[in-house]
Amino acid sequence: MSGSAVTATARAPSRRRPPPVATVRWGLVIGSVLLLEAAARIGMIDPLIMPPPSTMVVRLGEIVAGGGFLTDLTTTAAAVLSAFGLGAVGGLLIGILFWRLPFVGATFEPYLVSLYSMPTLVFYPILLALLGLGPAPIIVIATTMAMIPVALNTMVGLNSISPTLPKLARSLNCSRTQTYLKVLAPAATPLVVPGLVLGFIYAMIGVIAMEFILASEGLGFRIGYTYRAFEMQDMYAYIVFVFVIAVAANVALNAIERRVRRDME
Amino acid sequence: MLPTASSAPGQPETAGDRDGRLGVRLADVGVVYDTKDGDSVEAVRSASGHIADGRFVSLIGPSGCGKSTLLDVVGGLLAPRSGTVTIDGEPVTGPRRDTAMVFQEDSTLHWRTVLSNVAFGLEIAGVGRKQREAAAGDIVALVGLTGFEHRHPRELSGGMKQRVAIARALVADPRILLMDEPFGALDQQTRMFMGRELLRVWDETRKSVVFVTHDIQEAVYLSDEVWVMSARPSEFTAKVVVDLDRPRGPGTMSSRRFHDLTSQVWEVLRVESEKALDAQRELEP
Numbered sequence: 001m002s003g004s005a006v007t008a009t010a011r012a013p014s015r016r017r018p019p020p021v022a023t024v025r026w027g028l029v030i031g032s033v034l035l036l037e038a039a040a041r042i043g044m045i046d047p048l049i050m051p052p053p054s055t056m057v058v059r060l061g062e063i064v065a066g067g068g069f070l071t072d073l074t075t076t077a078a079a080v081l082s083a084f085g086l087g088a089v090g091g092l093l094i095g096i097l098f099w100r101l102p103f104v105g106a107t108f109e110p111y112l113v114s115l116y117s118m119p120t121l122v123f124y125p126i127l128l129a130l131l132g133l134g135p136a137p138i139i140v141i142a143t144t145m146a147m148i149p150v151a152l153n154t155m156v157g158l159n160s161i162s163p164t165l166p167k168l169a170r171s172l173n174c175s176r177t178q179t180y181l182k183v184l185a186p187a188a189t190p191l192v193v194p195g196l197v198l199g200f201i202y203a204m205i206g207v208i209a210m211e212f213i214l215a216s217e218g219l220g221f222r223i224g225y226t227y228r229a230f231e232m233q234d235m236y237a238y239i240v241f242v243f244v245i246a247v248a249a250n251v252a253l254n255a256i257e258r259r260v261r262r263d264m265e
Numbered sequence: 266m267l268p269t270a271s272s273a274p275g276q277p278e279t280a281g282d283r284d285g286r287l288g289v290r291l292a293d294v295g296v297v298y299d300t301k302d303g304d305s306v307e308a309v310r311s312a313s314g315h316i317a318d319g320r321f322v323s324l325i326g327p328s329g330c331g332k333s334t335l336l337d338v339v340g341g342l343l344a345p346r347s348g349t350v351t352i353d354g355e356p357v358t359g360p361r362r363d364t365a366m367v368f369q370e371d372s373t374l375h376w377r378t379v380l381s382n383v384a385f386g387l388e389i390a391g392v393g394r395k396q397r398e399a400a401a402g403d404i405v406a407l408v409g410l411t412g413f414e415h416r417h418p419r420e421l422s423g424g425m426k427q428r429v430a431i432a433r434a435l436v437a438d439p440r441i442l443l444m445d446e447p448f449g450a451l452d453q454q455t456r457m458f459m460g461r462e463l464l465r466v467w468d469e470t471r472k473s474v475v476f477v478t479h480d481i482q483e484a485v486y487l488s489d490e491v492w493v494m495s496a497r498p499s500e501f502t503a504k505v506v507v508d509l510d511r512p513r514g515p516g517t518m519s520s521r522r523f524h525d526l527t528s529q530v531w532e533v534l535r536v537e538s539e540k541a542l543d544a545q546r547e548l549e550p
């Protein structure tokens with residue numbers, strides 16, 4: 001009588017391994033770019049509505065090479081960085097305050113949350129009237145947008161620290177500074193960092209959207225301007241640039257976030 | 266927050282301690298918690314006792330009777346509402362350098378490696394890196410975590426994390442060790458193994474130990490005295506002196522005397538646990 005043919009070492013017939021996720025992702029991106037390129041080239045898409053991607057890239061090269069681009073880029077970058085910087089510092093301080101003073105936190109948290117779901121951009125006209133045309137109203141709005149996720153995540157991060165850790169810090173005679181820097185801050189970091197990442201993205205969205213509405217320079221302004229001037233190739237070139245920057249920022253921030261979570265959790 | 270007490274330098278050991286000044290003394294300690302909704306909970310009513318220098322004392326009592334609370338008071342983390350705690354005759358006004366605590370819950374810093382967790386107290390005390398890591402390395406070996414020095418807590422089991430906490434408490438060579446159910450998360454075998462290891466360390470160093478546990482056998486096996494606490498608001502209902510020979514080993518547990526002592530503790534505890542359960546039932550509709 002023969003035993004079962006299946007032994008511990010026998011393997012199921014090997015199926016073809018599915019292609020790794022990353023390959024599929026890149027395949028989709030490249031595939032759709034090629035598709036758009038073909039569609040535009042054979043006239044399925046009116047080149048006045050959308051030129052072929054290769055033309056966008058070529059045009060982008062010309063724009064970058066020509067003067068003026070750097071001014072727009074630095075204007076936007078400076079606005080994003082200041083909004084993020086101010087928003088991060090403000091958000092951290094608010095988060096810490098709401099955690100230290102639970103009464104204040106419980107009172108003001110709903111305001112913060114509703115500000116979260118409010119299109120803050122609607123205040124732009126008011127700020128424009130108050131602060132005039134220029135970087136100030138843009139930075140104010142973008143700062144507010146960046147600050148909210150930072151504040152909320154900081155508060156939640158600090159509130160979720162186990163009460164044993166401050167007890168440990170006290171029993172080891174940690175100074176106040178040591179307790180903050182060596183115990184509380186690292187313990188809250190896995191939740192604070194995603195808040196900072198969101199804050200950066202919001203700062204970026206806020207600045208570019210505001211520039212789009214009303215400004216005199218900046219990448220967002222340039223997209224709106226070329227659109228209104230029917231310079232479709234230029235508009236798409238700028239869009240491609242903003243798109244690539246946004247995706248790159250997202251990838252970089254996600255990598256940072258994953259790293260922090262891995263090391264700190 | 267309590268003001269920090271200046272650390273008491275080591276006083277001359279037991280010699281000349283005829284009046285029993287050395288060690289930890291609790292005198293009519295009462296603790297009341299103010300809860301958030303304005304109520305107050307009387308956790309400990311009147312706890313008195315003396316843990317002589319180098320003695321191993323276990324606290325045992327029904328859940329919620331105030332064991333952790335008492336450890337916090339002795340550790341200087343919580344000021345009692347009434348009564349006093351003194352160590353070597355000095356009132357405890359805050360955490361002291363010669364006292365170390367092992368908490369009931371996980372207290373490892375999960376962003377630090379095992380070695381750096383164990384060395385954390387020394388780092389805070391300003392000991393240089395080389396020196397503190399050498400000291401931490403020795404203690405890591407003592408608690409059986411050799412090979413895990415550079416791992417993070419998330420890579421450890423619950424029992425291993427508790428060993429990290431024990432190592433962190435031992436590394437500064439405190440005179441008084443306050444341990445709150447340090448083996449609570451362990452299975453029976455590991456628990457007994459860790460108990461034997463703890464006794465080995467204690468035999469070498471003869472620290473005063475206050476050890477909270479729910480396990481009667483563990484309490485009797487390890488201790489010089491087992492203090493049984495009443496249901497909340499608590500006091501000590503019985504102090505059972507364990508006169509088993511040291512060093513203790515596997516034979517200890519099968520001895521007649523061991524059996525008598527555990528039964529004695531169980532008798533007192535049973536009465537208290539029933540009281541605690543009755544009190545709980547009364548609260549229910």
Ligand SMILES: Nc1ncnc2c1ncn2[C@@H]1O[C@H](COP(=O)(O)OP(=O)(O)OP(=O)(O)O)[C@@H](O)[C@H]1O
Nearest residue numbers: 298299300306308327328329330331332333334335
């Ligand atoms: N921070 C606090 N605020 C209010 N009440 C508290 C607080 N901490 C403890 N208590 C109450 O004090 C009593 C004693 O608590 P404690 O933690 O000391 O008990 P325990 O003996 O350690 O219990 P267990 O064996 O379950 O660990 C409990 O009734 C508890 O509800």
Ligand SMILES: [Mg+2]
Nearest residue numbers: 332333334369
């Ligand atoms: Mg407890």
